Amino acid sequence: MVQGADQPAGTGDVQTDFFKLLGEGGAIAQVVLVILLIFSLISWSVIFYKFWQFSRAERQTKTFLDVFRKSSKFSEVHAVCRTLTESPLTGLFQAGYGELNTQLRGPTTPEAKPSQVAVRPTLKSLDAVDRALLRATTAEMNRLENRVPFLATTASIAPFIGLFGTVWGIMDSFQRIGVAGSSSLGVVAPGIAHALIATAAGLFAAIPAVYFYNHFTNRVKYFSGEMDDFSLEFLNIAERNFT
Amino acid sequence: MREAISDILSERAQLTDGMSRMVVLSLAGHALLVASMLYAPAFWTTAAESKSTPMMISLGGAEGPDAGGMTTIAARPVQRVSEPEEKPARPAPPAEKPPEMVAPSAVIKPAPKPPAKPIEKPRESSSSQKPTSGAEIKSGAARAETTGAQVPFGGLTTGGGGTGGARVDVANFCCPSYLATVVSTIKRNWNQGQGVTGQNTVKFVVHRDGRIDGIEVEQSGGQLLDITSQRALQVTKQVTPLPREFMGDTLTIHLIFEYSR
DSSP, X not given: OOOSOOOOSOTTHHHHHHHHHHHHSOHHHHHHHHHHHHHHHHHHHHHHHHHHHHHHHHHHHHHHHHHHHHOSOHHHHHHHHTTOTTOHHHXXXXXXXXXXXXXXXXXXXXXXXXXXXXXXXXXXXXXXXXXXXXXXXXXXXXXXXXXHHHHHHHHHHHHHHHHHHHHHHHHHHHXXXXXXXXXXXXXXXXXXXXXXXXXXXXXXXXXXXXXHHHHHHHHHHHHHHHHHHHHHHHHHHHHHHHO | OOOHHHHHHHHHHTOOOOHHHHHHHHHHHHHHHHHHHHHOOHHHHHHHHHTSOOOOOOTTOBSSTTSBTTOTTTTSOOOOOOOOOOOOOOOOOOOOOOOOOOOXXXXXXXXXXXXXXXOOOOOOOOSSOOOOOSOOOXXXXXXXXXXXXXXXXXXXXXXXXXXXXXXXXXXXOSOHHHHHHHHHXXXXXXXXXXXXXXXXXXXXXXXTTSBEEEEEEEEOOOHHHHHHHHHHHHHHOBOOOOOTTOOSSEEEEEEEEEEOO
């Protein structure tokens, strides 16, 4: 009698079995899983952080360039800089402006107007300004690249850690086969299924890390180009007005 | 000696970053993922399964009243003996003509035959005494098994004796290899050379953890051999645990021990 559609029992069991499997493994397997979880946590933190940082940097760079190109006084631009701290160009500008200030008679703050007709203050060395900009560029690059290498580390290490867990688990299950004296599927399969979780976890941590590492390296490259562009622009303005 | 720019750069390097907030965000994301795997499994696993529509087979007839219902006999046509067909009556043959009168003729009658000798009936064989009738087929040690798996036992040392074996009570026992393992374990503890030829069958019960008990001689082969067989099992005490495929809690094995000189 097969009357009555019996709902296939144990649909939820698959999932609970999965989590039971997680708990059943040996100490090594659990340590591997915990390490992978930590890697995944940190790498996702880095991903979120970099997204946030880069999107802010991009927005503020746009605003900064708008202000910079519209205004006719460096002092005006310098005043705006305090609100746009995330943009790398702000750092460049502050360094260049500081160097200009010190050269054009130091702490008395000369009116460094781009279009000054009266007593024209002159720069002693344009190279020094260039060097200041270069220093700032390096510092800003460091700020942008900060923590991105962790993603590369995760991407390359996590699959290996997972593989280690799997190999260990399979060794363990083969040992169990030896003890049980039977090579039936019932003895072999659970051990191998459990062992494979480690590889899955490794890939789970590694795949986003690979993707976002490439993504962020690309964006850093874009910012680097923008900074080079800006420092050349700044040098040009300084040369035109102060020499 | 300190440059003005260094101050600016170091000031910028110390800007607050929101990393700690992002760690919390990442933690929350992972927790959410785990929770979604735990509590929302329905749409992950069942999607493929639920699409298949099962085919229902009712072995008890169609549903509903008076349609056969659950009783399997109700819908079946009743079998009964059919009425014998009436055959058309054969027309009666025409009546024979009465014999005509014939004149008697003088013929010598043959002499009557001597009465035939009664044929001697074979004597009923008595149950107590069998007539000697030469070689005949006797039931030997070989036995035809109809259920369970047979595993040869003692075959190596019998030297021309019959075949022994281990037999289980379960029909279609899943794992003949398990029986072979058990038999080889017992054989290690069995003192086979007793200087007497014979065989006996011993029944014992293997529990799920491999413990042996319930040792009983089923078919005796003399006191000495019985004790030897029982001792082999008692010394073994523990064999490989029952295979996972076997559903029962205990397995009863009938083992034939064969002794040869």
